[in-house]
Amino acid sequence: MSGENIRGDGRKNNELRPISIKLGVVKSADGSCYLEWGKNTVLATVHGPRPIFPKHMADSEKAVVNYRYRMASFSVPERKSPVPAKRDKEISLVSGFALESSIYTEKFPNTVIDVDTIIFSSNAGTRAAALTAATLACADAGLPMKGLISAVAAGRANGDIILDLTKDEEDADDAVDTACAVLMPQKEIVLLQMDGFVEKEDWKKMISAAMSGAEKIYELQKKVLLDKYPLEGEINE
Amino acid sequence: MRKIVTPGDFLTDQRRKLGQNVYLKEGKVYSSVLGILSDAGDSISVIALNGVYSPVVGDIIVCVVSSESFNGYVLEFNSYTDTFLPKSLLSKELKIGTMLFARIKNINANGSIELDNVNILPKGRLFVSSCVKVPRLIGKNDSMLNVLKQHTKSNILIGRNGWIWYDSKQPELLEKAFGMIITNSQKSNLTESIKQFLEKYEK
Numbered sequence: 004m005s006g007e008n009i010r011g012d013g014r015k016n017n018e019l020r021p022i023s024i025k026l027g028v029v030k031s032a033d034g035s036c037y038l039e040w041g042k043n044t045v046l047a048t049v050h051g052p053r054p055i056f057p058k059h060m061a062d063s064e065k066a067v068v069n070y071r072y073r074m075a076s077f078s079v080p081e082r083k084s085p086v087p088a089k090r091d092k093e094i095s096l097v098s099g100f101a102l103e104s105s106i107y108t109e110k111f112p113n114t115v116i117d118v119d120t121i122i123f124s125s126n127a128g129t130r131a132a133a134l135t136a137a138t139l140a141c142a143d144a145g146l147p148m149k150g151l152i153s154a155v156a157a158g159r160a161n162g163d164i165i166l167d168l169t170k171d172e173e174d175a176d177d178a179v180d181t182a183c184a185v186l187m188p189q190k191e192i193v194l195l196q197m198d199g200f201v202e203k204e205d206w207k208k209m210i211s212a213a214m215s216g217a218e219k220i221y222e223l224q225k226k227v228l229l230d231k232y233p234l235e236g237e238i239n240e
Numbered sequence: 241m242r243k244i245v246t247p248g249d250f251l252t253d254q255r256r257k258l259g260q261n262v263y264l265k266e267g268k269v270y271s272s273v274l275g276i277l278s279d280a281g282d283s284i285s286v287i288a289l290n291g292v293y294s295p296v297v298g299d300i301i302v303c304v305v306s307s308e309s310f311n312g313y314v315l316e317f318n319s320y321t322d323t324f325l326p327k328s329l330l331s332k333e334l335k336i337g338t339m340l341f342a343r344i345k346n347i348n349a350n351g352s353i354e355l356d357n358v359n360i361l362p363k364g365r366l367f368v369s370s371c372v373k374v375p376r377l378i379g380k381n382d383s384m385l386n387v388l389k390q391h392t393k394s395n396i397l398i399g400r401n402g403w404i405w406y407d408s409k410q411p412e413l414l415e416k417a418f419g420m421i422i423t424n425s426q427k428s429n430l431t432e433s434i435k436q437f438l439e440k441y442e443k
Contacts, residue, residue, distance in 0.1 A: 146289025150248025
């Protein structure tokens with residue numbers, strides 16, 4: 004993968020779109036995170052651990068992680084039905100498994116941790132953006148975790164292996180898109196999904212691109228968490 | 241020098257007593273929450289900056305009656321679980337919304353807790369805070385608590401679960417001071433700043 008080629012939006016092949024993150028934006032939630040990633044915008048909130056209803060859903064050995072991925076009806080150019088489609092349910096399920104693997108759920112038996120992620124604006128790579136925001140909201144809520152999840156998409160468009168595809172690149176003729184979520188700093192892959200056909204060599208390049216992207220995102224996530232609690236400074240009223 | 245760590249941060253590879261909010265993997269110690277590193281002597285732990293209260297035997301907690309059944313009451317206490325208080329432990333009937341303070345006597349295997357030394361609190365207000373802020377709200381040798389009590393002429397009882405009962409002559413000022421302590425809990429020299437703030441507005 005050469006880092007030199009310039010893409011449609013002026014980025015290099017191994018460059019991420021600009022990311023900006025705010026923590027604690029929803030006061031009624033235990034933890035929350037608002038994330039802008041290129042043209043994607045995501046709001047993630049965490050409620051809980053709290054008592055679970057209906058009671059038969061409870062697990063007496065661990066907390067249940069209830070992850071919801073939803074796209075707002077105005078998030079795509081043509082109106083999307085707000086009824087959760089098959090795609091929303093599938094992403095919710097697999098992202099929930101990925102997030103659950105990072106949380107010490109066994110500390111909170113018979114409870115539920117509700118994680119809601121809403122996509123306000125979508126431009127490819129939203130499941131990675133949603134997971135990146137959700138893990139920060141969990142850390143903001145003070146949940147005990149093994150590490151943070153850094154998710155990013157890598158893929159191929161117009162013959163180049165590229166990191167963090169936009170919608171235009173995803174619509175290319177030979178496009179391959181791999182969403183990859185990594186538990187950092189352990190570097191364990193917790194989510195891996197792919198669309199399209201790809202050769203083994205390209206696949207290896209895509210995974211290493213996703214790994215390097217995840218490391219950049221992890222640094223950013225850590226910085227955001229540390230900035231929320233400045234150790235120095237005035238004690239204001 | 242105090243240091244803030246995030247979940248998954250490497251802390252040490254030496255043999256240490258594991259305190260709260262850390263985990264061991266392949267002989268190395270990592271943090272499991274966002275918090276302040278506390279690396280004193282032979283033990284290592286992380287003081288969380290947010291989180292829910294996990295009951296510990298012996299803690300004094302402030303709780304509120306949330307519902308009544310024929311043989312007892314359900315109490316809320318700012319945790320991920322509620323508790324049941326049988327009427328046989330009480331000498332008089334309670335109303336919904338009554339505030340109590342009690343000691344945790346026992347925690348069962350299924351996570352439910354038993355209480356003893358149950359006392360009904362007199363008329364007062366409830367301030368909802370988080371259990372992780374309790375050490376700062378009390379201070380070293382009750383220093384912060386004494387400052388708050390003296391300067392606002394109040395009666396304060398802080399539960400280990402983060403709920404605070406108070407009866408004050410200046411409730412607005414006291415609540416503002418609580419808010420200041422909570423938002424600045426990671427900074428040092430807090431008691432002195434709160435003292436100056438209260439002296440400025442004290443009547």
